[in-house]
Amino acid sequence: EVQLVESGGGLVQPGRSLKLSCAASGFTFSNYYMAWVRQAPKKGLEWVATISTSGSRTYYPDSVKGRFTISRDNAKSSLYLQMNSLKSEDTATYYCASPGSEDYFDYWGQGVMVTVSS
Amino acid sequence: DTVLTQSPALAVSPGERVSISCRASEGVNSYMHWYQQKPGQQPKLLIYKASNLASGVPARFSGSGSGTDFTLTIDPVEADDTATYFCQQSWNDPTFGAGTKLELK
Numbered sequence: 743e744v745q746l747v748e749s750g751g752g753l754v755q756p757g758r759s760l761k762l763s764c765a766a767s768g769f770t771f772s773n774y775y776m777a778w779v780r781q782a783p784k785k786g787l788e789w790v791a792t793i794s795t796s797g798s799r800t801y802y803p804d805s806v807k808g809r810f811t812i813s814r815d816n817a818k819s820s821l822y823l824q825m826n827s828l829k830s831e832d833t834a835t836y837y838c839a840s841p842g843s844e845d846y847f848d849y850w851g852q853g854v855m856v857t858v859s860s
Numbered sequence: 861d862t863v864l865t866q867s868p869a870l871a872v873s874p875g876e877r878v879s880i881s882c883r884a885s886e887g888v889n890s891y892m893h894w895y896q897q898k899p900g901q902q903p904k905l906l907i908y909k910a911s912n913l914a915s916g917v918p919a920r921f922s923g924s925g926s927g928t929d930f931t932l933t934i935d936p937v938e939a940d941d942t943a944t945y946f947c948q949q950s951w952n953d954p955t956f957g958a959g960t961k962l963e964l965k
Binding site: 785788789847850 | 861891895903950954955957958
């Protein structure tokens with residue numbers, strides 16, 4: 743059974759940093775692209791980042807480019823999201839997800855909450 | 861960015877057929893996908909590439925469309941289908957619709 747378990751969320755002040763982790767199991771992690779998707783409270787979904795199988799290629803929307811960094815450790819079957827210069831609008835539940843070859847998200851973690859507030 | 865437009869809410873009675881629409885601001889070929897999200901849960905993939913049923917999803921769910929106009933159909937609707945439904949395109953950088961909240965009468 744595929745499992746994606748996020749951790750590392752919490753309350754952080756604007757301008758500070760936070761690193762999220764996602765532990766994957768139940769599939770060959772190194773064979774799959776991985777992604778982060780977020781959902782602000784009572785809002786829709788927003789794609790945040792995608793990383794290739796080796797980690798050599800990363801993709802971001804303009805809203806987080808230059809502030810967020812996605813990375814992975816295939817030996818540990820783990821995905822990460824380093825978030826710097828956090829803003830109040832980054833407040834959201836962050837989901838670890840697996841985009842298939844055609845970029846639909848077939849597996850999702852349960853999500854981790856990040857609150858950016860002073 | 862490719863903007864996806866969905867109706868905000870629908871209300872139907874159990875046993876009826878419901879169609880949820882999603883319109884893209886530009887053509888996305890067949891790269892449209894649908895998700896169901898219940899309160900407090902993560903999204904669940906229902907349909908991928910416009911019309912393909914995801915694994916384990918009941919055949920009551922179906923998808924259609926291409927280009928800019930897409931539809932998710934549930935027939936018949938069951939009480940457990942109360943949820944918010946999101947469309948997502950992957951022809952360009954992934955974007956999601958704002959969601960359609962389905963309520964049962």
